Amino acid sequence: MANKIQLRDYQIRGIEQLNNAIRRGNKRICWVFATGAGKSTITASYVKMCVNARKNVLFFVHSKELVAQFAQRLYRQFGINSGIIMAGVKPNRQLPVQVASVQTLVRRQLPQADIIFIDEAHRSKAKTYQKVIDNYLNAIIVGLTATPFRTDGQGLGDIFETIVHPVKIRELIQKGFLVPTKVYTSAQGVDMSGVKTIRGEYDNQEMMVRFSDNKVTSGVIQNYLKHAKDKKAIVFNVNVQHSIEMNALFNKQGITSAHIDGTTEKKTRDKIIRDFTIGKYKVLHNVKILTEGIDVPDTECVILNHATNSLGLYVQEVGRGLRPAKGKDNCIVLDHGDNTIRHGFVEDYDGVPFTLEGIDKVLKNKKEEALKTKVCNSCLTVNPSNQRHCKECNEPFPIKERTVEFTDGMEFIAIERDALIIDRLLNMPYEKIKGGVPASQLRLVAVLRGYQSKWWFHTAIDYRYVRVDKNHPNAFDQVLLLLKMEEIKAGTHELYKQIKLMKMAKAA
Numbered sequence: 001m002a003n004k005i006q007l008r009d010y011q012i013r014g015i016e017q018l019n020n021a022i023r024r025g026n027k028r029i030c031w032v033f034a035t036g037a038g039k040s041t042i043t044a045s046y047v048k049m050c051v052n053a054r055k056n057v058l059f060f061v062h063s064k065e066l067v068a069q070f071a072q073r074l075y076r077q078f079g080i081n082s083g084i085i086m087a088g089v090k091p092n093r094q095l096p097v098q099v100a101s102v103q104t105l106v107r108r109q110l111p112q113a114d115i116i117f118i119d120e121a122h123r124s125k126a127k128t129y130q131k132v133i134d135n136y137l138n139a140i141i142v143g144l145t146a147t148p149f150r151t152d153g154q155g156l157g158d159i160f161e162t163i164v165h166p167v168k169i170r171e172l173i174q175k176g177f178l179v180p181t182k183v184y185t186s187a188q189g190v191d192m193s194g195v196k197t198i199r200g201e202y203d204n205q206e207m208m209v210r211f212s213d214n215k216v217t218s219g220v221i222q223n224y225l226k227h228a229k230d231k232k233a234i235v236f237n238v239n240v241q242h243s244i245e246m247n248a249l250f251n252k253q254g255i256t257s258a259h260i261d262g263t264t265e266k267k268t269r270d271k272i273i274r275d276f277t278i279g280k281y282k283v284l285h286n287v288k289i290l291t292e293g294i295d296v297p298d299t300e301c302v303i304l305n306h307a308t309n310s311l312g313l314y315v316q317e318v319g320r321g322l323r324p325a326k327g328k329d330n331c332i333v334l335d336h337g338d339n340t341i342r343h344g345f346v347e348d349y350d351g352v353p354f355t356l357e358g359i360d361k362v363l364k365n366k367k368e369e370a371l372k373t374k375v376c377n378s379c380l381t382v383n384p385s386n387q388r389h390c391k392e393c394n395e396p397f398p399i400k401e402r403t404v405e406f407t408d409g410m411e412f413i414a415i416e417r418d419a420l421i422i423d424r425l426l427n428m429p430y431e432k433i434k435g436g437v438p439a440s441q442l443r444l445v446a447v448l449r450g451y452q453s454k455w456w457f458h459t460a461i462d463y464r465y466v467r468v469d470k471n472h473p474n475a476f477d478q479v480l481l482l483l484k485m486e487e488i489k490a491g492t493h494e495l496y497k498q499i500k501l502m503k504m505a506k507a508a
């Protein structure tokens with residue numbers, strides 16, 4: 001069968017980058033694709049290339065359903081017959097490609113493999129995975145995931161040597177392969193303060209008490225009717241009991257909805273998902289099970305009816321609503337657990353390069369910058385923190401100001417961002433300043449600390465902030481112009497002018 005699949009540009013890039021990593025001698029590679037990037041298609045395509053190169057491939061996943069799904073995909077998209085290693089299925093060990101469930105694999109004789117793919121590699125710390133991997137010292141091991149860290153935030157550095165991350169979620173949105181989110185919180189916000197955490201995650205029983213409050217449950221329904229009426233929605237609840245109760249409440253309000261959980265029989269579950277797909281149900285309730293393996297692109301709304309400290313889980317849940325569909329401009333997220341405020345927008349979660357060291361290291365800088373959000377008081381839309389007006393209703397955000405005191409006792413009222421810059425520049429040790437502050441703050445640091453203009457002139461040239469010949473007759477004006485341009489670009493020019501004027505007035 002001919003290869004019918006046309007790969008997208010970033011998918012081809014992903015394959016090239018994986019090949020480069022292998023060529024550089026890496027044997028254990030974490031291959032990261034954002035939710036919705038088409039990870040399975042790319043992998044299947046790569047498997048095809050391996051088969052053509054006469055390599056033996058082992059692909060293993062954590063659930064029976066995913067075994068069947070991937071084997072079918074290999075056949076449908078690339079005409080590859082694969083052996084299945086799974087309880088109740090007759091093995092065919094002769095075939096070069098084996099698709100296995102990890103639970104069965106660990107109990108049977110392991111197949112020969114030159115290259116191994118681990119699906120949902122963020123689970124790979126589990127002993128069963130490790131046991132399998134340990135048997136393949138010479139094979140190339142490729143871990144697939146959208147979130148290269150475990151639920152507790154730990155990295156995957158114990159298993160993998162390097163990360164290949166060919167496409168970020170922002171690019172997928174820009175190119176129309178995913179839709180952006182539009183997030184609303186609720187007026188009946190759930191207060192999670194004082195809820196204890198167990199291994200990093202909120203205690204389920206305590207969380208249940210807070211989310212079962214009548215005001216909260218009716219708020220979920222009101223919010224759905226207000227922002228996503230008649231739209232297909234997936235609701236992620238606290239636990240099974242909560243999910244069943246929420247389902248009953250939705251139906252009582254005349255919103256056709258259904259519930260599934262881990263104990264729902266496969267036949268029933270498949271039927272419910274099919275009915276949801278064709279629109280017989282508007283709303284589908286569950287706990288965590290719809291985070292993988294369901295693909296209903298016209299799901300326009302995701303309701304987070306729980307709180308989680310797991311960035312991975314949050315990303316997977318919102319990810320269910322990100323696929324594009326006809327007439328769909330965005331994914332409405334009704335966040336009743338302040339998860340967006342806790343983790344930032346899904347659009348930003350892979351904005352900073354991932355590392356194998358885990359989430360704390362990855363997010364340390366990001367949490368301070370991009371991940372910050374604020375909620376509009378008038379319409380409850382969650383906005384990026386740098387927004388001056390609400391992106392939804394255009395209501396201006398109150399500007400936070402505070403007084404900064406200079407060393408000479410002078411006081412200056414600045415907005416928070418400027419106040420932070422001033423504090424930093426005033427407190428920085430002298431030896432760190434040169435080369436340590438951006439060009440846009442060089443004149444600011446001088447005026448704040450009382451250095452002459454020749455200080456920033458020489459610093460700018462000596463520390464290569466600008467490329468100007470010191471001996472040129474116009475050198476000073478050139479440096480001044482270049483620094484001014486940097487200030488205007490970075491938004492520090494006005495601040496510089498204000499402080500300069502103030503200092504001059506005082507000196508006069």
Ligand SMILES: [Zn+2]
Pocket residue numbers: 376377378379380381390391392393394395
């Ligand atoms: Zn607003």
